[in-house]
Amino acid sequence: MIEISNLTKRISQAFAIHDLTFRVEPGECVGLFGYDGAGKSTLIKLLAGSIQRSSGNIKICGIDIYTQPLNAKKIIGYQPDSALSHSTMTVKGFLNFIAEVRGFRGMDKRKMVDRAVTRLELWPALKSPVQTLxxxxxxxxxxAQAILHDPKLLLLDEPTDGLDASQKHKIRMLIKSLAQEMTVITASRNPEELSGVYSRALVIGDGRLLADVPLQELQRSSRHYQAVTLAADEPLDLLALAVLPGVAGIEEDRVSPGSVTVLAMPGQIxxxxxxxxxANRRWKINSLTLEPGRLSDVIHHLSQETAK
Ligand SMILES: Nc1ncnc2c1ncn2[C@@H]1O[C@H](COP(=O)(O)OP(=O)(O)OP(=O)(O)O)[C@@H](O)[C@H]1O
Structure with missing residues (x-):
């Protein structure tokens, strides 16, 4: 689906992307993670063909993005992190315009626009100018404009930025369903937010590939993998928790007193x-959570290691 070889992008003499080589197979849902300035947006823009590479190659479904840009862009949907162009248009006008740029006319255009509007629940906003939203x-x-033409590859740059919790949930569900139909790459500085949707994680730092693993493997490498977080109004008997089989340690939450995280030894449940x-002590517990592993910690650790 995507073949990237020795991709490099220099901006003002510095390497924003440095000699990246990797492949993405059809149907994968890839999370692209890394700290601010790691190079995530630059890589997404390079894949979308919206900026030029310094060297290296990108092929999407066998089509070279730089020598056959028009053919490649037909199969790519791109949601940028930055503001949209033509933002004085109404939502309806803007989506119609994008559909026309994509080559749709008449009934086809209406069908494509209606479908995107329905998927994103944009009906109430159709008459509002984009810039006033x-x-x-x-x-x-x-x-909506990124999925309008039914792309084979969808590139999303921080798709949940600026959304409240319920909107984030809806976007998570939407990306999950889109990932059944197309290959999706999502750049995010908050990996936990959409962790349920990714099958694979790419971590970059200073423009270099730091990790390329199944998402679960990244979660498993967190020291919080299989940890249990408990919250109670009364202080808990930490010693009783500490001596349980398989317990590696206990962390008390300084921000929320009464909340503790019990860490598991590797391989222990x-x-x-x-x-x-x-149950035996009849503790009154407000919440009890089994942790999937903290991706932000792992990414922070990987980035620190590379910076040394
Ligand atoms: N137009 C530009 N001019 C100068 N430097 C740039 C430009 N675009 C990106 N950079 C630099 O390239 C590097 C990678 O930036 P990029 O925006 O790709 O990172 P990012 O991982 O997406 O960060 P963020 O999460 O903050 O968006 C950074 O050092 C950034 O300062």
């Missing part, structure tokens, strides 16, 4: 032991 709705318009202890 709140950030969350503008983000939805950006997503501690959740049932904690449950039994709670």
């Amino acid at each position: 709140p950030p969350g709705l503008r983000r939805k318009v950006a997503l 501690i959740y049932p032991h904690i449950n039994t202890l709670i």
Whole structure:
């Protein structure tokens, strides 16, 4: 689906992207992670063909993005991180315009626009100028124009920025369903937010590839993998928790007193032991969460290691 070889992008003499080589197979849903300035947006822009490379190659479904840009762009949908162009247009006018640029006319155009509007629930905003919309709705318009032509590859740059919790949930569901139909690459500085949708994680730092692994592997490498977080109004008996089989340590939450995280030794499942202890001691617990692993910590660690 995507073949990237020795891709490099220099901006003002510095390497924004440095000698990246990787492939993405059809149907993969890839999370592109890294700290601010890691090179995520630059890589997405290079894949979308919206900026020129310094060297290296990108092929999308066998089509070279730089020698056959028009053919490549037909199969790519791109939601940029930055503001949309033509933002004085109404949402309807803007989406009609994008559909025409994509070559749709008449009934086909109406069908494509209606479908995107329905998927993003944009009907109430159709007559509003894009620039007057709140950030969350503008983000939805950006997503609608990206999927309008049914691309084979969807590139999303921070798709949940500016959205509230319920909108984020809807976008997560939408990306999950889009990922059934197309290959999706999402750049995000908040990896936890959409973690349920990704099959694979690419981590970059200073424009270099730091990790390319299944998402679950990245989660498993977190020291919080299989950790259990408990919250209670009364102080908990930490010693009783610490001596349970498989417990590696305990972290108290300084921000929310009464909340503790019990870490598991590698390969150990501690959740049932904690449950039994709670039942035996009749503790009143407000919440009990099994942690999937903290991706932000792993990415921070990887970035720190490389910076040394
Ligand atoms: N137009 C530009 N002019 C100068 N430097 C740039 C430009 N675009 C990107 N850079 C630099 O390239 C590097 C990569 O930037 P990029 O925006 O791709 O990172 P990012 O991982 O997307 O960060 P963020 O999460 O903050 O958006 C950074 O050092 C950035 O300062």
